[in-house]
Amino acid sequence: MKNFFAIFDMDGTLIDNTPYHFKSWQAFFKNHSLGDITEQTYKTDISGVPIIETLRRLFPNADEATLKGYLDEKEKFYREIYAPFLRPINGLENFLSEMKSAGIKMAMASSATMGDIDFILNKVPIRDDFEAIIDGSRVTKGKPNPQIFLKAAEELNAKPEDCVVFEDSLAGIKAANAAGMKVVGITTGHAAAQLQPSNLTIDDYSTLTVQKLAALFE
Numbered sequence: 358m359k360n361f362f363a364i365f366d367m368d369g370t371l372i373d374n375t376p377y378h379f380k381s382w383q384a385f386f387k388n389h390s391l392g393d394i395t396e397q398t399y400k401t402d403i404s405g406v407p408i409i410e411t412l413r414r415l416f417p418n419a420d421e422a423t424l425k426g427y428l429d430e431k432e433k434f435y436r437e438i439y440a441p442f443l444r445p446i447n448g449l450e451n452f453l454s455e456m457k458s459a460g461i462k463m464a465m466a467s468s469a470t471m472g473d474i475d476f477i478l479n480k481v482p483i484r485d486d487f488e489a490i491i492d493g494s495r496v497t498k499g500k501p502n503p504q505i506f507l508k509a510a511e512e513l514n515a516k517p518e519d520c521v522v523f524e525d526s527l528a529g530i531k532a533a534n535a536a537g538m539k540v541v542g543i544t545t546g547h548a549a550a551q552l553q554p555s556n557l558t559i560d561d562y563s564t565l566t567v568q569k570l571a572a573l574f575e
Contacts, residue, residue: 358567359574362515363456364506364538365487366405367467369525369545372477373446374439375404381435388430391415400546405500405526407468407493408432428470436476445481446545448563453486459567464489466509466522468499488513500528503536510536521556521570530555539573541565 369375379399386394403411408431412424419427456463464487467474471492478484489512496504510520522533525543530552533540541559542552549558556573559565 358571360519361461361539361571361574362510362513362520363461363463363523363570364509364513364520364533365463365465365523366525366529367465367469367474367477369404370523370529370543371445371449371465371483372443372481373545374435374443374477375400375525375546377439377442378404378435380438381431384434384438385427385431389427401527404546405468405524405528405532407499408470409493410499432470432473435473443477443480445483446543447561448565449561450481450483452562452565453483455567457486461567461570462488462513462515464491464509464513466491466505468493468505470494500526501531501535503532506533506536506538510538519574521573525552527551541570 365371368378379396382394382399382403386392408428409424412427416424469492471494474490474492489509491505491509493499496508498504506522507517510517517537521539521541523541523543524530524533525545527547530540530542534554540555541557542549542555544558544560552558
């Protein structure tokens with residue numbers, strides 16, 4: 358079996374929190390009289406993109422301190438809404454355990470803030486499965502730019518062509534392809550037909566195996 362490396366997005370990929378992020382943006386838009394936000398707009402323009410970039414677009418004249426306040430407000434909405442429902446995607450923990458047992462090195466590369474990542478990893482005990490965790494503050498260009506995935510590969514001491522990325526967002530799929538990596542799309546936010554080009558699409562981790570991933574590199 359060829360040696361390969363795995364890089365996971367977090368939101369919508371390790372946990373199915375996409376509907377709750379959408380609800381928190383709805384609450385934020387309402388609070389700031391920004392009009393309605395549709396689910397389609399959220400999935401196309403906001404999902405997978407660092408929150409701060411979306412806020413800069415919404416408030417082009419705001420200074421960084423104001424934007425940071427807005428970010429904290431949006432995150433507070435999200436954590437309150439999602440906390441009662443927080444759980445990993447079906448089959449995730451067994452799959453990560455199987456990957457680790459097989460010696461596959463893994464990283465997380467998420468546009469989320471470290472506060473958001475800790476919020477999840479303090480409840481879902483998978484932190485130790487990752488050799489590296491890259492959050493949105495550690496890159497200068499967000500997805501669909503490939504920078505975050507290339508940084509994760511660097512921290513794994515891996516060549517991009519030896520990496521497979523797990524992603525649920527359109528911006529993330531574009532970023533993984535731009536990085537020259539294999540892609541597994543997960544259908545928490547989009548139908549499989551939209552998550553293209555992907556090498557594989559899955560609904561959850563319950564039937565995924567190390568062997569199936571290794572076959573992508575043969």
